[in-house]
Amino acid sequence: MGRYRSYLYAFLAHVAFVLLWHFAVVWSGVPKFIMPTPLDALRELFEPHYNWGTHIWVTTLEVFGGFTLAAVVGVAMAVLFVWLPGANAALMPLLVTLNMIPKVAMAPLFVIWLGFGIVPNMVIAFTICFFPIVLTTYRGLMEVEPELINLVRSVRANRWQIFTKIQLPGSLPYLFSGMKVAAVLAVAGAIVGEFIASDRGLGNFLLIQQNMLNTGAMVMALILITLIGTALYGLVLLLEWVFVTRKEVAR
Amino acid sequence: MTAAPFIRIENLRKVFRVSGRELVAVQEVTLDIREGELVSIVGPSGCGKSTILSILAGLLPADGGSFEIGTPESPFTPGRDIGMVFQKALLLKWRTILDNVLLPAEILGLPRRESRERARDLLQMVGLDGFTDAYPQQLSGGMQQRASIARALVHDPKLILMDEPFGALDALTREKMNLELLRIWRESRKTILFVTHGIQEAVFLGSQVAVMTAGPARMADQFRIELPEPRHLDVKTTEAFGAYARRIYGLLGLD
Numbered sequence: 001m002g003r004y005r006s007y008l009y010a011f012l013a014h015v016a017f018v019l020l021w022h023f024a025v026v027w028s029g030v031p032k033f034i035m036p037t038p039l040d041a042l043r044e045l046f047e048p049h050y051n052w053g054t055h056i057w058v059t060t061l062e063v064f065g066g067f068t069l070a071a072v073v074g075v076a077m078a079v080l081f082v083w084l085p086g087a088n089a090a091l092m093p094l095l096v097t098l099n100m101i102p103k104v105a106m107a108p109l110f111v112i113w114l115g116f117g118i119v120p121n122m123v124i125a126f127t128i129c130f131f132p133i134v135l136t137t138y139r140g141l142m143e144v145e146p147e148l149i150n151l152v153r154s155v156r157a158n159r160w161q162i163f164t165k166i167q168l169p170g171s172l173p174y175l176f177s178g179m180k181v182a183a184v185l186a187v188a189g190a191i192v193g194e195f196i197a198s199d200r201g202l203g204n205f206l207l208i209q210q211n212m213l214n215t216g217a218m219v220m221a222l223i224l225i226t227l228i229g230t231a232l233y234g235l236v237l238l239l240e241w242v243f244v245t246r247k248e249v250a251r
Numbered sequence: 252m253t254a255a256p257f258i259r260i261e262n263l264r265k266v267f268r269v270s271g272r273e274l275v276a277v278q279e280v281t282l283d284i285r286e287g288e289l290v291s292i293v294g295p296s297g298c299g300k301s302t303i304l305s306i307l308a309g310l311l312p313a314d315g316g317s318f319e320i321g322t323p324e325s326p327f328t329p330g331r332d333i334g335m336v337f338q339k340a341l342l343l344k345w346r347t348i349l350d351n352v353l354l355p356a357e358i359l360g361l362p363r364r365e366s367r368e369r370a371r372d373l374l375q376m377v378g379l380d381g382f383t384d385a386y387p388q389q390l391s392g393g394m395q396q397r398a399s400i401a402r403a404l405v406h407d408p409k410l411i412l413m414d415e416p417f418g419a420l421d422a423l424t425r426e427k428m429n430l431e432l433l434r435i436w437r438e439s440r441k442t443i444l445f446v447t448h449g450i451q452e453a454v455f456l457g458s459q460v461a462v463m464t465a466g467p468a469r470m471a472d473q474f475r476i477e478l479p480e481p482r483h484l485d486v487k488t489t490e491a492f493g494a495y496a497r498r499i500y501g502l503l504g505l506d
Contacts, residue, residue, distance in 0.1 A: 151335045151341060152354070161357075
């Protein structure tokens with residue numbers, strides 16, 4: 001199938017989903033406060049007193065901030081593990097254990113430690129999406145053909161050359177697959193954080209509207225959260241295309 | 252006149268310790284190789300062929316015996332004068348063919364411009380001049396292996412070590428690559444050690460053949476191959492070729 005045709009199919013599936021939603025609500029006669037139509041939800045966007053801008057900005061900051069922090073710390077830690085096998089032997093199992101802690105359950109603690117607001121939610125997003133990045137990047141860095149190492153060692157390649165010329169670029173596909181998993185988790189982390197301790201952000205807004213049974217605004221908030229996640233995911237895909245796919249796809 | 256051999260291997264021995272047990276990987280290997288010779292090392296899997304290459308490349312220490320590479324007229328620099336080719340082409344898939352070929356030159360810190368020029372010339376020699384800017388996955392297995400041969404030559408090393416380089420190719424491509432290798436060898440005048448488990452291939456390529464047997468891993472015999480040069484595929488149908496092949500089959504207990 002041609003590339004443009006597959007884009008078209010994907011687009012049509014999205015449109016069909018929205019139409020299906022709309023007509024399912026209209027024809028079934030479900031009341032608006034249970035399930036609004038897409039148009040009802042969209043209408044909420046034009047209510048100025050909702051302060052959409054602030055909420056979108058706060059959630060975006062938390063998601064992207066937590067994700068970026070996780071990518072930077074995750075890659076640094078994976079590199080450390082590769083360079084210091086002792087650190088890997090000691091810390092990797094500890095990391096696996098710590099990863100078993102439901103990060104969501106730590107949110108109340110983060111409130112005590114870091115207070116109310118953007119930072120603790122960013123930290124929750126960070127803790128939840130940091131692990132897949134460490135794990136996949138570490139695996140990618142270690143995934144090197146031993147014969148290739150022999151080949152470069154036969155001309156006395158040093159550790160730094162092996163790292164920069166072979167290991168690091170070779171780990172990029174792994175890093176990106178980890179980042180794709182992390183992008184989804186980052187959104188979930190930030191929203192749960194807002195549920196628990198926040199006075200702003202789309203997650204917080206969602207809870208407030210729930211109290212008023214304002215389902216249309218809630219669905220709109222959900223759509224916006226999804227769009228923030230999609231934007232992050234799209235950014236990862238774009239970077240992946242620039243650094244990996246572009247070079248691996250035959251033109 | 253007989254010049255001093257370029258490589259002198261004397262009673263080489265290598266033992267691996269695997270969970271407390273000693274495993275003899277290589278023993279009784281004695282071999283003299285002249286400069287510019289293409290020597291085949293043939294034997295079954297696990298007879299220590301690859302281990303010999305690793306020792307010569309300076310990647311593994313020997314446990315006994317000795318080896319020397321180089322002559323006063325043609326000195327050998329360890330960690331510099333080695334080119335390696337493996338069964339897998341091992342090209343970096345994020346680099347173009349040209350940049351892949353340049354890898355050893357980059358590691359050795361050779362001057363950029365000259366290396367690029369040399370890499371282009373080598374790619375032309377191996378028949379890949381139209382593919383310098385292609386990525387490895389766009390090339391067939393045989394073409395990838397040509398690129399890896401160009402990579403082994405880019406820093407102008409004196410010794411090329413090849414570890415079953417055509418073992419993963421289909422039979423026809425393999426025949427073609429054998430002819431190509433002979434041509435590249437004649438043009439580049441390199442000393443080549445060619446490890447294979449293909450008996451026909453060993454006889455067809457080698458000016459000398461060393462036969463290794465497994466369990467215990469040792470060198471069973473070595474002899475010169477006197478066939479008309481330059482060699483063409485029809486040499487394989489000659490009586491002399493058959494006699495060499497039979498001799499190896501006999502040494503490997505396959506007769």
